[in-house]
Amino acid sequence: MNSNAPRETAAAAASQQKSAIDLLQNHSLTTLVQHEIERLIVSGELSAGDKLNEAVLAERLGVSRGPVREAFRALAESGLVRMEKNRGVFVREVSLEEADEIYEVRSALDRLVGRRLAESIKPEQLKELRGILDGMEQATAKHDIDAYYPLNLSFHDSLVQFTGNKKLLATYRRIVNELNLYRRETLASVAGGGGGLSLSTREHKKIYDAIASGDPERAGQALYDHVMASRERMHRAKGMKGLPEPAKTPRTRKAA
Numbered sequence: 001m002n003s004n005a006p007r008e009t010a011a012a013a014a015s016q017q018k019s020a021i022d023l024l025q026n027h028s029l030t031t032l033v034q035h036e037i038e039r040l041i042v043s044g045e046l047s048a049g050d051k052l053n054e055a056v057l058a059e060r061l062g063v064s065r066g067p068v069r070e071a072f073r074a075l076a077e078s079g080l081v082r083m084e085k086n087r088g089v090f091v092r093e094v095s096l097e098e099a100d101e102i103y104e105v106r107s108a109l110d111r112l113v114g115r116r117l118a119e120s121i122k123p124e125q126l127k128e129l130r131g132i133l134d135g136m137e138q139a140t141a142k143h144d145i146d147a148y149y150p151l152n153l154s155f156h157d158s159l160v161q162f163t164g165n166k167k168l169l170a171t172y173r174r175i176v177n178e179l180n181l182y183r184r185e186t187l188a189s190v191a192g193g194g195g196g197l198s199l200s201t202r203e204h205k206k207i208y209d210a211i212a213s214g215d216p217e218r219a220g221q222a223l224y225d226h227v228m229a230s231r232e233r234m235h236r237a238k239g240m241k242g243l244p245e246p247a248k249t250p251r252t253r254k255a256a
Contacts, residue, residue: 048093050090106172112168113220204226
C-alpha cells in the first residue's frame with residue numbers, strides 16, 4: 001500500500017482549492033456568471049428571443065440569484081440581452097437592417113486590424129493563428145459547423161487581441177456580440193455539403209497569408225473583403241433587398 005497516497009490526494013485537493021480561489025480573486029463571481037451565460041448564448045444553447053429565468057440559471061450555475069441579476073445588467077450593456085420592465089430578460093434579437101449596419105462598422109475595424117498586424121505580428125502569434133486554421137480545416141472536412149463556429153470566432157478575436165489595443169478590442173467584442181447569433185445562423189445556412197465552410201476557410205487562409213506577408217494594404221483589404229463577403233452571404237441567406245451598399249474604399253496604389 002502506498003503510504004504517500006493520502007498525502008498526494010490531499011495535496012491535489014489543496015491545489016484544486018487554490019486554483020478555484022485564484023480564479024475567484026481574479027474574476028468576480030458576477031463576471032464568471034456573465035461569461036457562462038454569454039457562452040450559452042454564443043453556443044446557441046440560448047437562442048435569440050429566449051426569456052432568461054433568473055432562478056433557473058442561478059440553480060444551474062450553483063450560485064445565488066444576486067450574481068445572475070448583476071450579470072444580466074452587464075450583458076444588457078454589452079448588447080447581448082434586453083431587459084423589459086415587468087416582462088423579464090430576453091436574449092437580444094438583432095434586426096436585419098441593424099446587422100447590416102454592424103457589418104459596415106466591423107469592416108472598418110477589421111481593415112485597421114489587418115493593417116496593424118501586418119506591421120507588428122510576432123512569429124508565435126502567427127503560429128497560434130495557424131493552429132486555429134488547422135482546426136477550421138479539420139472541421140470543414142467533417143462538415144462540422146458546431147466545431148467550426150467557435151474556431152471562427154477565436155480566429156478573429158485573436159487578431160484583434162494581437163493588436164494590443166484594448167479600446168479596439170472592447171469595441172470589437174461589443175459589436176461582434178450583437179452579430180454572433182446572426183453569424184452562426186448565416187454560416188449554417190450556407191454550409192450545406194461543406195461548401196460554405198470551405199469558402200469561409202479559404203477566406204481565412206487568405207487573411208493569414210496577407211498578414212504574414214507584412215503588406216499592410218493587402219492585409220487590411222483581405223479582412224475588409226472577408227467581412228463584406230460575410231455581409232453578402234447574410235443578404236443571400238435572408239433574402240435582403242433594397243439595403244444601401246457600403247461605401248467602397250478604393251485600394252491604395254503603391255508608388256512605382
